[in-house]
Amino acid sequence: MGLLFKVGARSSPLSKAQVVEVEKALNTSFEKVWIDTTGDRRKEISLKTLGKTDFFTKEIDEALLKGNIDFAIHSAKDLPEPLAKGLSIVAITKGLDPRDTLVLRGGETLKNNARIGTSTKRREEIVKQLCPKATIVDIRGNVGERIDQVLSGRIDALVAPEAALIRLELTHLNRIYLPGETAPMQGKLAIVARAGDKKVSDFFHPIDSRPTLYTGLRAPNDTVLHYPLIKTMPLEGSFNGLEKASHLLFTSRTAVELFLSQRKIPDHLKVVAIGQATAKAIGSRVDITAKEETSEGVVEAVKDLQNPQFFWPHSAKSRRVIPDAFKKMGFKLSECILYDTITLHPKEKVPLDNVSEVVFTSPSTVDAFIEIYGTLPQRIVCLGPTTERRVQDHWGAHHQEALLALRPSALAPPLAAL
Numbered sequence: 001m002g003l004l005f006k007v008g009a010r011s012s013p014l015s016k017a018q019v020v021e022v023e024k025a026l027n028t029s030f031e032k033v034w035i036d037t038t039g040d041r042r043k044e045i046s047l048k049t050l051g052k053t054d055f056f057t058k059e060i061d062e063a064l065l066k067g068n069i070d071f072a073i074h075s076a077k078d079l080p081e082p083l084a085k086g087l088s089i090v091a092i093t094k095g096l097d098p099r100d101t102l103v104l105r106g107g108e109t110l111k112n113n114a115r116i117g118t119s120t121k122r123r124e125e126i127v128k129q130l131c132p133k134a135t136i137v138d139i140r141g142n143v144g145e146r147i148d149q150v151l152s153g154r155i156d157a158l159v160a161p162e163a164a165l166i167r168l169e170l171t172h173l174n175r176i177y178l179p180g181e182t183a184p185m186q187g188k189l190a191i192v193a194r195a196g197d198k199k200v201s202d203f204f205h206p207i208d209s210r211p212t213l214y215t216g217l218r219a220p221n222d223t224v225l226h227y228p229l230i231k232t233m234p235l236e237g238s239f240n241g242l243e244k245a246s247h248l249l250f251t252s253r254t255a256v257e258l259f260l261s262q263r264k265i266p267d268h269l270k271v272v273a274i275g276q277a278t279a280k281a282i283g284s285r286v287d288i289t290a291k292e293e294t295s296e297g298v299v300e301a302v303k304d305l306q307n308p309q310f311f312w313p314h315s316a317k318s319r320r321v322i323p324d325a326f327k328k329m330g331f332k333l334s335e336c337i338l339y340d341t342i343t344l345h346p347k348e349k350v351p352l353d354n355v356s357e358v359v360f361t362s363p364s365t366v367d368a369f370i371e372i373y374g375t376l377p378q379r380i381v382c383l384g385p386t387t388e389r390r391v392q393d394h395w396g397a398h399h400q401e402a403l404l405a406l407r408p409s410a411l412a413p414p415l416a417a418l
Contacts, residue, residue: 005200006031008060008069010040012142017167018189019073025093025207033069035060043140047119052081057192061087064194071193071200076185079192088195088378089353091208095188096163100126100178103150103158103165108174114156117146123159126180143168163187201379208356212381215369216361217254224359227350229368230341234258237313241334245311247272247288251298251322252315253281258338259313269311274298294386295321303329316340317364319386343368352377359383363390370394 009015011034039056060072061084117139143164150158193200211225219226250256251274271286273279275293279286290297309332316337326333341364357379360366382388
């Protein structure tokens with residue numbers, strides 16, 4: 001039986017160790033394709049002026065886009081910005097120690113006039129603060145080759161990432177930790193695949209350390225990145241028909257909160273909730289709770305009532321399933337539009353490569369996301385079938401190949417559709 005996936009990575013010892021690290025994390029094995037990149041071959045080129053280019057990823061990206069490999073593993077800090085078109089990050093690992101270290105020869109201490117090797121301006125500035133009289137040597141090569149220059153006496157010390165030393169089992173070396181900030185995502189590994197590859201994305205999701213982007217009004221916990229895309233705008237709805245009603249119908253938590261801020265629930269009314277989350281928000285007696293948290297579920301839950309008269313406070317964007325069904329069944333219905341939802345346009349958009357998935361809590365959040373980003377994210381969690389249908393509608397409209405992951409129980413009880 002062949003291996004599940006084919007991985008592409010650089011041929012350096014560190015890169016090979018990184019692939020093994022991912023294999024161990026997932027308790028699996030990959031078919032490996034080692035690739036020499038431009039950065040590996042052109043060691044005469046200094047890294048100090050390159051910026052976030054594809055110097056260390058170009059050939060691997062090409063192999064991925066051609067289908068010669070299924071995914072690539074990179075040091076996350078080495079990823080180009082932006083990624084090559086057609087590729088996306090499917091996971092960023094938790095990573096190892098992000099600090100920089102200064103590797104010295106055994107038994108030696110840092111000299112004032114030391115020759116110190118480094119390949120980035122950021123590290124050069126830190127070294128100069130620590131040792132102002134040091135001579136900076138622009139140095140290239142893999143970690144082992146650079147350390148050899150210390151041991152051979154060509155340089156007195158080398159700046160190296162602690163995570164690299166850990167992965168290469170070199171923590172026995174004489175070293176000191178450098179102060180100051182390190183490169184963004186240093187110590188982390190990035191899994192890159194073809195955009196829309198569901199199989200690869202699902203496989204690596206368990207080791208993805210990026211936060212979940214939660215688009216709803218209320219975050220379920222403090223583990224998600226709360227990024228509300230909608231805002232409720234209260235309206236002056238008419239309460240005509242409330243006293244004559246036999247049943248009070250709530251189809252969202254927001255409707256419950258706005259109603260209770262203006263009225264008490266009359267004692268003579270039976271209360272109907274679209275689902276458990278809405279029933280919990282009511283906080284008092286609930287006579288009927290729909291089994292399926294949708295408008296269709298409400299219709300099913302009340303279909304056997306005899307001559308009911310409903311009062312329904314709701315959003316201006318509520319679906320017309322309930323009014324249409326009630327009209328056919330001969331049920332009386334008084335509507336009270338209590339609020340509308342509007343899109344929040346953030347000053348800065350969260351880069352989607354920085355999150356593992358996006359949680360949509362309602363059709364309104366789906367619409368707002370499309371309005372802000374112009375497309376759907378690669379990995380999606382929908383809370384509730386109504387929200388899922390809205391995502392499916394957008395896929396059909398925009399020919400998206402996004403991934404759908406219906407796992408609401410991992411976050412919170414489904415929220416009622418707006």
